[in-house]
């Protein structure tokens with residue numbers, strides 16, 4: 001039973017990613033998110049890759065368009081039986097930044113807003129510099145959700161930490177609480193606000209973004225619901241990201257679509273989590289930046305000037 | 306208490322006291338109007354700033370994703386701090402039966418009310434979505450220190466208003482019965498309503514004494530919590546500079562410093578403006594000076610603990626933080642706050658001369674400004690140095706400096722606080738008349754007499 005479900009999950013992830021380029025028709029629509037009803041028979045929809053499309057209304061089943069409250073409700077619960085994990089292989093990251101680009105497109109972010117940020121790191125004075133993509137760590141003991149006064153940011157059963165930007169009051173306590181600087185704020189109207197006007201809010205993509213509220217990496221929870229890998233994972237050309245389900249002990253590489261055992265991967269490569277001494281229990285694992293076959297370009301920015 | 310006087314003497318004295326202490330209520334001159342004009346104008350400009358901020362987003366401030374709390378939060382902490390003086394002077398000292406502080410109670414309570422009310426407003430002005438303020442009640446999560454803060458701030462405001470109002474009732478009745486013709490009609494009307502039909506019998510006085518005692522005791526835990534909880538907004542995070550266990554007492558000690566300085570300044574203003582030299586005597590300033598030295602010393606002790614211990618170890622992240630304070634970009638602000646606002650005042654106030662009204666007031670102004678800067682130093686530099694490097698963002702994300710909108714809104718908060726204090730001073734006596742009269746040996750019977 002367990003085995004079967006593992007295989008089916010892995011297959012689902014692999015297949016849908018493989019087909020991502022050519023998806024059309026119903027599989028695209030099921031991942032859509034309703035936009036205000038346009039005139040006549042067509043309707044504007046937002047796909048989980050951040051595309052606005054116009055389609056015939058007749059093609060849609062009502063179930064494909066959950067209402068806001070329905071969306072918020074299921075968004076709070078999460079996907080039953082899952083425990084999502086990410087593994088980032090630092091030895092592969094060449095600073096291509098495709099993850100950052102894909103993410104900003106998907107989540108309606110301005111160029112300076114990062115759900116995922118590729119940092120140039122150097123641990124000590126004489127150690128080798130390396131690139132470190134840094135999404136939200138989806139901590140199992142998240143300091144950010146602890147401090148939220150209105151329960152606008154919360155931890156789901158499947159391990160994902162989400163935000164309800166219909167509820168957030170913009171106090172920014174969670175930014176202060178997060179030691180990984182993972183959170184961004186909508187200081188102004190979000191990018192392309194007019195274009196997204198009238199789109200029903202999807203809590204699992206945090207789109208449309210709202211002025212005066214918080215945002216951060218969500219492991220592309222909307223795409224996971226559709227059985228796809230997160231945007232950053234799929235966008236990486238260098239095989240940096242592995243993503244999957246800890247319950248099934250399987251992770252899939254976003255570039256090669258290879259699936260492997262999560263526990264073996266982190267054991268064989270001496271994986272670690274960021275600042276584990278803080279007790280946040282991240283769900284993002286890093287494989288050390290050893291044996292890099294490419295030079296580090298550019299200069300390390302001064303960390304704390 | 307002085308010995309009981311003859312009825313004739315008493316009446317004469319009471320008339321004089323009432324005359325002196327209603328001077329603030331009666332006085333309506335150009336200066337008052339000008340003062341109101343300044344306050345209202347600046348406050349209005351600040352509100353305009355808030356309007357722009359709501360329209361365009363919090364991006365009109367200097368805050369960004371890394372330094373996400375700035376001047377507003379520093380200012381909020383400052384106001385909470387100042388408000389704590391009500392707890393010290395009109396409760397703790399009274400419960401300890403320290404009688405010199407009696408005439409100062411109402412001054413302290415005025416400050417407490419104005420400051421805590423503004424603290425509440427400032428925090429709303431800092432919100433990204435003030436329109437969703439009600440969510441705090443609809444979806445409040447009791448695990449969040451913000452909810453604790455909202456709870457204690459509102460409780461503290463309520464108790465402070467009661468601590469102000471209850472001892473005011475006999476005064477209102479007194480003014481209702483004996484008030485001069487020069488008090489405007491509408492104020493007399495208001496006194497009549499607010500006096501709640503006070504008759505001045507023993508039972509009523511007992512009731513006042515009793516309820517005051519209950520309130521004074523109640524405010525002890527609430528007052529202590531209000532600033533402790535405010536300190537936890539920072540101490541509950543993992544950031545270096547905030548991640549410390551002494552923030553509670555450190556903040557409370559600092560609050561007494563700021564509040565005592567504010568009381569001295571306001572006392573001096575009343576003394577000069579309303580010619581109350583006989584009421585706010587040199588002796589009061591002397592005692593307040595001693596109190597200020599004492600709380601400054603306690604605060605200094607906490608400062609040494611707060612900075613010396615981590616500076617001895619210089620852990621990586623703490624070290625970066627401390628270096629910016631000691632020798633880096635915040636050094637001028639840090640050292641001037643510590644030197645001009647703490648160490649120098651302590652040294653000076655040890656001498657009797659510097660506890661005289663004018664010198665003490667000047668020192669207090671420095672102490673108060675330094676207290677504000679200190680809050681700024683507590684809030685901002687820590688956020689400029691998160692654990693992970695700040696990269697791939699524009700340069701202005703890395704260093705915080707307040708914008709003119711933030712300064713406007715901060716000025717608003719000061720003007721609004723002064724406005725509350727001014728209105729209170731123009732409406733009601735700044736010293737409790739009946740208590741003062743009692744001290745002078747005037748019988749309660751005479752207080753209840755209507756004016757002939």
Ligand code: SF4
Pocket residue numbers: 135136137138139142143144145161177178179180181182183216280
């Ligand atoms: S990385 Fe930050 S935002 Fe993400 S779960 Fe942990 S504390 Fe929260």
Ligand code: SF4
Pocket residue numbers: 147148149150151152153163167168169170171172173174175213214
């Ligand atoms: S900014 Fe929003 S999500 Fe963050 S703590 Fe405040 S209300 Fe919660």
